[in-house]
Amino acid sequence: xxxxxxNHKISVVVRFHEVDMLGVCNNAVYLNYFExxxxxxxxxxxxxxxxxxxxxxxxFFVVHNEIDYLDHARYDDVLDVYSRISFIKNSSFGxxxxxxxxxxxKEIAKGKGVIVYVxxxxxxxxxxxxxxVETIKRFEPEVRILKDExxxx
Amino acid sequence: xxxxxxNHKISVVVRFHEVDMLGVCNNAVYLNYFExxxxxxxxxxxxxxxxxxxxxxxxFFVVHNEIDYLDHARYDDVLDVYSRISFIKNSSFGxxxxxxxxxxxKEIAKGKGVIVYVxxxxxxxxxxxxxxVETIKRFEPEVRILKDExxxx
Amino acid sequence: xxxxxxNHKISVVVRFHEVDMLGVCNNAVYLNYFExxxxxxxxxxxxxxxxxxxxxxxxFFVVHNEIDYLDHARYDDVLDVYSRISFIKNSSFGxxxxxxxxxxxKEIAKGKGVIVYVxxxxxxxxxxxxxxVETIKRFEPEVRILKDExxxx
Amino acid sequence: xxxxxxNHKISVVVRFHEVDMLGVCNNAVYLNYFExxxxxxxxxxxxxxxxxxxxxxxxFFVVHNEIDYLDHARYDDVLDVYSRISFIKNSSFGxxxxxxxxxxxKEIAKGKGVIVYVxxxxxxxxxxxxxxVETIKRFEPEVRILKDExxxx
Numbered sequence: 001x002x003x004x005x006x007n008h009k010i011s012v013v014v015r016f017h018e019v020d021m022l023g024v025c026n027n028a029v030y031l032n033y034f035e036x037x038x039x040x041x042x043x044x045x046x047x048x049x050x051x052x053x054x055x056x057x058x059x060f061f062v063v064h065n066e067i068d069y070l071d072h073a074r075y076d077d078v079l080d081v082y083s084r085i086s087f088i089k090n091s092s093f094g095x096x097x098x099x100x101x102x103x104x105x106k107e108i109a110k111g112k113g114v115i116v117y118v119x120x121x122x123x124x125x126x127x128x129x130x131x132x133v134e135t136i137k138r139f140e141p142e143v144r145i146l147k148d149e150x151x152x153x
Numbered sequence: 154x155x156x157x158x159x160n161h162k163i164s165v166v167v168r169f170h171e172v173d174m175l176g177v178c179n180n181a182v183y184l185n186y187f188e189x190x191x192x193x194x195x196x197x198x199x200x201x202x203x204x205x206x207x208x209x210x211x212x213f214f215v216v217h218n219e220i221d222y223l224d225h226a227r228y229d230d231v232l233d234v235y236s237r238i239s240f241i242k243n244s245s246f247g248x249x250x251x252x253x254x255x256x257x258x259k260e261i262a263k264g265k266g267v268i269v270y271v272x273x274x275x276x277x278x279x280x281x282x283x284x285x286v287e288t289i290k291r292f293e294p295e296v297r298i299l300k301d302e303x304x305x306x
Numbered sequence: 307x308x309x310x311x312x313n314h315k316i317s318v319v320v321r322f323h324e325v326d327m328l329g330v331c332n333n334a335v336y337l338n339y340f341e342x343x344x345x346x347x348x349x350x351x352x353x354x355x356x357x358x359x360x361x362x363x364x365x366f367f368v369v370h371n372e373i374d375y376l377d378h379a380r381y382d383d384v385l386d387v388y389s390r391i392s393f394i395k396n397s398s399f400g401x402x403x404x405x406x407x408x409x410x411x412k413e414i415a416k417g418k419g420v421i422v423y424v425x426x427x428x429x430x431x432x433x434x435x436x437x438x439v440e441t442i443k444r445f446e447p448e449v450r451i452l453k454d455e456x457x458x459x
Numbered sequence: 460x461x462x463x464x465x466n467h468k469i470s471v472v473v474r475f476h477e478v479d480m481l482g483v484c485n486n487a488v489y490l491n492y493f494e495x496x497x498x499x500x501x502x503x504x505x506x507x508x509x510x511x512x513x514x515x516x517x518x519f520f521v522v523h524n525e526i527d528y529l530d531h532a533r534y535d536d537v538l539d540v541y542s543r544i545s546f547i548k549n550s551s552f553g554x555x556x557x558x559x560x561x562x563x564x565k566e567i568a569k570g571k572g573v574i575v576y577v578x579x580x581x582x583x584x585x586x587x588x589x590x591x592v593e594t595i596k597r598f599e600p601e602v603r604i605l606k607d608e609x610x611x612x
Binding site: 035039 | 476
């Protein structure tokens, strides 16, 4: 890790079909990169889909995405996608992302996402398991825990 | 219908993100168009997903696709995708597709696809329902019925 | 138009391949819908790509996107994507989007985007043409013009 | 290389958004994998886009694709995509592809593609450079050279 404040990175290569007619990686493709990064993040800390807490049958849904495009990425560029969980609420948590072009260290994009933990039976959000929260806290010492604040509402 | 031999047509507009850095609709996108055309075809003859025979719990999977690219399509081109079911076997059936650029009637692509009817419990192909076969025969009088040939194998 | 505050609408149908393994329209697909909506918006007010101000050789690039996902959209849902230009700065402008499920009027997503006008020769942002600004002002009487504020910086 | 007859391999991981609502990698995605494989193949033999013969300004367009889907691939599966150039004609050449699931060596798909070499000025196909043909012949000793046959037409 060379980027301060991030403990997780994946690398993706911009594929031919992801580049649009302006010659740059299409704006929507970055949300696919973020999605891939988030799943790899969860896997890397031992909370892999199909195992651990994901096997409790609960689902994760994205409820918010935002992205600032800082520079273009082009075909065959190798992009490092840095991710961290920045906050945890009762039934949701937030990611920060930074995309850097590996060849020149230029920042390509910055993004955020919020994920909510949903019980597929009720279709409603439900409290994040304690194991999830504790695992994230160990991996991200600076994560803001906003659970109590919400409980006191 | 202006194209001889086809009783079904959908129209799609080439979207910005479907155009690649060569300025033309990317080759893989046509398989999405074919997929959309096939589902609309099934819907148009009253065998709509979620109703009728699709509600028997069986699944349709593509087992073959082929496509000849005859000319380029570009951003915002309106494409007519013509489809017909050309043959029916015991547990599979085949589509023919023709893609025509609406603005100049140029043929953009020709394709074929084979769909197999699968029982999700066994994971194996299973006989197409008689209702499906009869409905197709009414809609496509020239469809080749290859069921008996397979039965005699 | 049935939605207050929006003068432009396109309708899109959620395609089979846009639905992910959770059974809902994938989060990134909405940025494609926004992109399509923006281009149709520009076309509808007579500033069509390839004609008018777009033919001055300048490019439009997205520099910001954000989206709140309010409800799921599923295969074959017809979505109305409402768009308005909410502000204009010297060389950029901002869109608001609202996505509504046509069958039940449920709000599916809300989004924003910022587009910058770029001179491909210099690669730098450049002032929006007066024709563009005047055309938008006629179509969107409530658009906030932030050009002067920026000029006075 | 563990697969007889192929001298080139890339590995791709099935991404979340590439899986459709049937829980399997969508059929069109494989054409993106083939496209990626073909470009990596060309790069690996020193005929990289932007360098070497690609810098002569000529373009490569796909004129044919076909694929047999042999088994499903699912989210996070690692797929080995094997490619070889099987024939070379005057202004076109053909690929064979084989997709294998890395975890169990099951064959997922087999495909073919034909690429034509086009002069962007005339928009017509043009003879493949001798360097291209010679380089392929060294890398694929069993490639069928169909140039002479076409010349004698």
